[in-house]
Amino acid sequence: MSGEQTREGPPREAVALRYDGTGAPRVIAKGRGVLAERILEIADEHSVPLHPDRGLVELLSRIDLGDEIPPELYVAVAQVLAFAYSLSGRELSQPASPSPQPDPGTGRSGAPSRR
Numbered sequence: 001m002s003g004e005q006t007r008e009g010p011p012r013e014a015v016a017l018r019y020d021g022t023g024a025p026r027v028i029a030k031g032r033g034v035l036a037e038r039i040l041e042i043a044d045e046h047s048v049p050l051h052p053d054r055g056l057v058e059l060l061s062r063i064d065l066g067d068e069i070p071p072e073l074y075v076a077v078a079q080v081l082a083f084a085y086s087l088s089g090r091e092l093s094q095p096a097s098p099s100p101q102p103d104p105g106t107g108r109s110g111a112p113s114r115r
Contacts (some may be wrong), residue, residue, distance in 0.1 A: 024068035
């Protein structure tokens with residue numbers, strides 16, 4: 001994701017996210033100026049779609065590296081991820097549902113029942 005840059009404007013900013021299908025997306029890289037340019041180069045080398053959104057980049061850049069995005073940004077980031085997946089022809093995978101755990105009282109799997 002990148003902020004927009006003009007010739008006389010502020011330095012370019014970029015934030016990279018990773019989402020592995022569990023938990024929330026994490027900030028894996030962020031920077032301004034030369035570092036932002038390098039993040040964008042690496043994204044281009046790996047055919048990672050870019051989504052320019054200065055406001056979202058500004059908010060994401062406040063998150064510490066390695067941290068998950070906060071719930072307040074879930075919808076905005078989900079829209080960006082859907083955009084990226086649509087460009088790559090991939091689909092967002094559904095998180096796997098946990099397998100039923102055995103009931104300690106009966107040893108049978110499934111949700112506990114009222115008796």
